[in-house]
Amino acid sequence: MIYDMEFETLPREALEAIQLKRLQATLQRAYATVPFYRDRFREFGVTPSDIRCLDDMEKLPFLIKQDLRDNYPFGLFAVPKENVVRIHASSGTTGKPTVVGYTARDIDTWASLMARALTAGGAKRGDIIHNAYGYGLFTGGLGVHYGAEKLGATVIPVSGGNTKRQITIMKDFGPSILTATPSYTLHLAEVAREMGVDFRELHFRHGIFGAEPWSEAMRRQIEGDLGLSAVDIYGLSEVMGPGVAVECHEAKAGLHIFEDHFIPEIIDPETGKRLPLGEVGELVFTSITKEAFPVIRYRTRDITRLVAEPCICGRTMVRMEKVSGRTDDMLIIRGVNVFPSQIESVLMMISEVEPHYQLEVHREDSLDILTVKVEISQKLFTDEVRGLQNLERMIAKNIKEYLGISAKVRLVEPKSIARSEGKAVRVIDHRRL
Amino acid sequence: MKVEQISIFMENKAGRLAEVTAILKEHGVNIRALSLADTADFGVLRMIVDDTQKTDLILKKAGFTVGKTEVVAVEVMDTPGGLHDILEVLREKNINVEYMYAFVQQNSDRAVMIFRFDDVDTAITHLSARGMTVVPGKRLYSM
Numbered sequence: 001m002i003y004d005m006e007f008e009t010l011p012r013e014a015l016e017a018i019q020l021k022r023l024q025a026t027l028q029r030a031y032a033t034v035p036f037y038r039d040r041f042r043e044f045g046v047t048p049s050d051i052r053c054l055d056d057m058e059k060l061p062f063l064i065k066q067d068l069r070d071n072y073p074f075g076l077f078a079v080p081k082e083n084v085v086r087i088h089a090s091s092g093t094t095g096k097p098t099v100v101g102y103t104a105r106d107i108d109t110w111a112s113l114m115a116r117a118l119t120a121g122g123a124k125r126g127d128i129i130h131n132a133y134g135y136g137l138f139t140g141g142l143g144v145h146y147g148a149e150k151l152g153a154t155v156i157p158v159s160g161g162n163t164k165r166q167i168t169i170m171k172d173f174g175p176s177i178l179t180a181t182p183s184y185t186l187h188l189a190e191v192a193r194e195m196g197v198d199f200r201e202l203h204f205r206h207g208i209f210g211a212e213p214w215s216e217a218m219r220r221q222i223e224g225d226l227g228l229s230a231v232d233i234y235g236l237s238e239v240m241g242p243g244v245a246v247e248c249h250e251a252k253a254g255l256h257i258f259e260d261h262f263i264p265e266i267i268d269p270e271t272g273k274r275l276p277l278g279e280v281g282e283l284v285f286t287s288i289t290k291e292a293f294p295v296i297r298y299r300t301r302d303i304t305r306l307v308a309e310p311c312i313c314g315r316t317m318v319r320m321e322k323v324s325g326r327t328d329d330m331l332i333i334r335g336v337n338v339f340p341s342q343i344e345s346v347l348m349m350i351s352e353v354e355p356h357y358q359l360e361v362h363r364e365d366s367l368d369i370l371t372v373k374v375e376i377s378q379k380l381f382t383d384e385v386r387g388l389q390n391l392e393r394m395i396a397k398n399i400k401e402y403l404g405i406s407a408k409v410r411l412v413e414p415k416s417i418a419r420s421e422g423k424a425v426r427v428i429d430h431r432r433l
Numbered sequence: 434m435k436v437e438q439i440s441i442f443m444e445n446k447a448g449r450l451a452e453v454t455a456i457l458k459e460h461g462v463n464i465r466a467l468s469l470a471d472t473a474d475f476g477v478l479r480m481i482v483d484d485t486q487k488t489d490l491i492l493k494k495a496g497f498t499v500g501k502t503e504v505v506a507v508e509v510m511d512t513p514g515g516l517h518d519i520l521e522v523l524r525e526k527n528i529n530v531e532y533m534y535a536f537v538q539q540n541s542d543r544a545v546m547i548f549r550f551d552d553v554d555t556a557i558t559h560l561s562a563r564g565m566t567v568v569p570g571k572r573l574y575s576m
Binding site for chain 1: 438440442443444470471472474475476477479496497498499500502531532549
């Protein structure tokens with residue numbers, strides 16, 4: 001099913017005409033109302049009228065997370081404060097939070113895009129949506145909520161936490177759609193099991209999961225444990241919130257970007273140059289309909305590639321592959337870009353569960369040496385030294401085969417890799433560059 | 434007829450072995466036999482203890498990766514050629530020894546060797562058939 005048949009299936013040419021018109025309007029408005037954009041554009045010697053076609057976008061400066069922090073809290077708003085009807089903010093784990101605002105029309109646009117996204121995930125009018133994304137400053141809960149209402153579904157605004165009560169609600173209310181982060185979903189499944197509730201006997205048909213990266217292996221696990229069809233949804237508060245892109249449940253092969261509202265670009269994170277369609281790089285978004293908080297060439301730091309081939313679902317919008325990593329974590333080893341997530345995929349093939357690992361790089365005689373430390377698990381352990389050495393060799397061989405780089409693999413004791421706030425520190429770079 | 438052996442993954446770090454023995458001491462576990470296989474980075478500590486279940490539990494609780502393996506204990510005459518007689522049987526029957534180590538036993542004319550075979554049952558059958566004494570776990574733990 002497609003929610004907005006007219007726009008979601010626009011022919012390329014018509015779509016690009018709309019994009020250009022909306023882009024030019026956004027640039028004019030941002031330039032006129034946000035001192036930051038005016039100053040930055042002048043610095044780069046560019047004005048909105050220089051952008052005559054979509055390719056001209058390359059002349060525009062990037063917007064980065066630090067710019068948002070520097071203009072904390074409302075410095076990048078493009079409308080008078082009395083027109084802002086909603087504020088959201090990121091958690092700000094690394095520094096000040098970033099604050100975003102919405103006009104009434106922005107909220108309505110967002111709701112429509114979320115209605116599109118929920119439909120792509122398999123929801124329809126009449127469905128009961130169990131919405132376990134957190135409600136609050138985080139965009140997840142309210143984003144899904146407004147979309148669900150727009151769609152005409154019944155929404156249970158359960159938010160996160162109080163997991164046992166959530167299971168009871170699921171049993172009693174019979175929701176058919178689950179929206180949550182993938183990690184909380186696995187937690188829900190575990191608690192249900194402890195309570196003697198079989199998820200597969202509940203009424204769920206579809207789940208729309210996002211707000212954090214998750215793998216195909218996790219999709220298989222969620223679909224198997226919960227007995228539903230799972231799609232990935234993408235968004236970030238700086239750009240809007242959830243509903244920037246979503247997988248269709250028909251193909252589950254990449255996330256359709258709602259290009260009539262956001263223009264995606266893929267750039268080389270090192271040089272900032274735009275990459276040809278299909279190449280892997282950093283995802284950059286420009287919002288072209290937002291009023292309160294327009295973003296122009298915002299660097300998401302998410303690594304992915306775009307796929308233009310038509311999709312079986314009928315949507316014409318370009319797809320982005322599941323996000324494969326973050327530029328923050330990128331390592332360049334002997335000239336090859338390496339993301340921790342790539343190493344993670346290789347390890348997943350071997351152990352079938354997410355292992356704890358850490359990448360260490362140092363330099364010996366001007367040569368980069370990558371060491372991959374992997375925590376031994378009960379499952380991987382064998383009391384034969386030869387078996388353990390074979391395991392190390394097999395991991396190294398797979399890394400070489402899939403990523404094209406040589407790595408030294410070292411098995412280490414469980415819990416020996418430092419974790420900060422529960423998250424493992426993935427990369428230690430000893431090189432002085 | 435099989436004996437249960439506890440094995441632990443250990444990084445080669447100073448004092449790591451002492452941490453294991455401290456835990457065993459605290460819980461009153463007696464080590465009956467022990468061997469350490471190591472590489473440059475890590476080692477595997479293998480032990481026969483008087484209470485395998487308990488040791489498995491307390492070491493896992495202390496965060497170690499613990500494995501349990503079935504091994505075979507065979508009595509060897511404490512005279513020249515004693516070990517050779519056993520190995521001869523294994524060679525004849527083409528049974529591969531993954532590793533082996535000796536068991537400490539006081540005041541006896543016999544020693545006990547611990548063997549890890551890839552095919553434990555076949556090994557026991559052939560050794561018993563040739564009159565070798567395979568020591569059951571129960572007896573060994575309290576030797």
